[in-house]
Amino acid sequence: MTNCAKPSANCAKRLVNSMSVSNDAKPGVNSYSLRDIDAVLSAFEEGRLTPAQAFSLFREMGPQFEAPPGQGQDAESSNASRLREALNELDSLIGLHSVKRLVREILAFVQIQKKRARQQLATEHLVLHMIFKGNPGTGKTTVARIMGKIFRETGVLERGHLIEVERADLVGEYIGHTAQKTREQIRKALGGILFIDEAYSLARGGEKDFGKEAIDTLVKSMEDYRDRFILILAGYSEEMNYFIQTNPGIRSRFPIHIDFPDYLPDELIQIAELMLKKREYKLDPWARNHLYTILTKHASNLDHNAGNARFVRNIIERAIRRQAVRLVDKENPTREELMLIRREDIGEGL
């Protein structure tokens, strides 16, 4: 370790240089390990650094959040258990097999990069901005929210929360307004995920449209706040493909693309039953059969609404209201009756 008789900015610099994994390592997710922080603290305790210099070294190491030292083990094991919880939540989603596989691949990649960093091996810079393609109601937001938790527990994101926005939240009414609105949303998302639904709509209207200003602001923030948030652009497949093709700046910055296929009628029935179970209701066999018919018919229409979990949720919620109307005048409904959804509650779809 560099020895500095007198503390100075120079000495602090030398100390940092002697600590970094390699000279070209950038202060990012993995370039510094805890050992380096220990080195700063030791140097400080030995009286070779002022508190101000220690802070300036911390700053050079990047904003990476750390679990409190010592509580280490506790924190680590509760991180691990919360990670398991998030993965269980992912697994409990119906269908979405390819999505689940991809999430696990990303997780494995993140974890191995961390282990490599600990062994002082070269690491890839983690770029985790993503494009989600699929129809509405195919689980994009649900998956993004779970990913936030996974990234939080693996230390990639500080908070892992999800800020969900759409064009209207980003685009303003006059010059400069858009940049301001977009930056505000980014600020809220720092430490977590900024999820932009129907992101392709930012490119509608061409050059003069303020949507372009929003895109530029987003791209700039991705540089300015590297590693501090993850941006997910979501929307219909075709529109997103077109959007990516016509915005090369976007294409090069989003290495991960995930397709969310429509659900099959069987999957939709399972989703319906899951939603009902969570609310402590259940379908009687006639109702189940009827719902299946509606979903199959709907799927064969092949419109954007096919295979849609939101469609299912709407049917379920309306059925719950209709059941209430059916039972409200009944003297003493039994527990079973209060739980059961019948065919007539389902009605004819929406």
Added chain:
Amino acid sequence: MRRCIVLGKPNAGKTLFVLHFAEFLHAKEVTIKFQEPVAAPRKGTGVDPEARTGSAACSLDPVSGSDPGAHGRNPGAGFGPSTSEHFKTYKIQDAVRDLTGPRPHTTRCLQSVVLELPAGKGKKTVELIDTSGLTDGIHQDAEIRRAMSQTLSSVRAAHIILHIIDASKAGKKGAVEAMGDVDYQVAAFAQMRGGYCILANKIDLPGARDGVKKIRDEFPGHIVIPISALYKEGFKEVKAFVLREL
């Protein structure tokens, strides 16, 4: 649980703020967790391992020898092998008497309390961590350096940073409390992290108004909340800030 660290120069009023803020949130008593550095230093440090024995009190007691270590000592837990933690419950006014004082470096280890903040229908809890004051220069006392080192290491693990600056002495050159290098570096460090605000303290004292203005000028782009830790002024704003960051 989210961790909120309170830091700043010695005598800025950190401890008084923590205790009165707890009282402001309707706590009548506080249980303080003391995490003190144990003699055995981190590997590679040149500090004399005999320099400090485990039984010493964590705060320089301004009044008498009431040793906060007397209750429920729990060696080995807490910050890895180099700290030991113990708990003590105080009435707020007793804690103010025992743990705050006009001399710098009254607080010599991490002292945390758990607070409940109302959030919607429910409550959110936060660990508020009082720390040892940070000096501009290198302190000649190894024990105090070790205490400050705890402040440094816990700041990286904190979700929220409350940086207290003594507004009544902000511009007084030479005073330990005066704004200095370390304040600027803390602000620069916190800037890239978020969850940070400056509490301009002691606004009840003469000259503090100018001090607040000076702090605002020196730290543009940062949130500055004027407070009096003594009279609990500005605490509503602090509470709102903390809630927003939880």
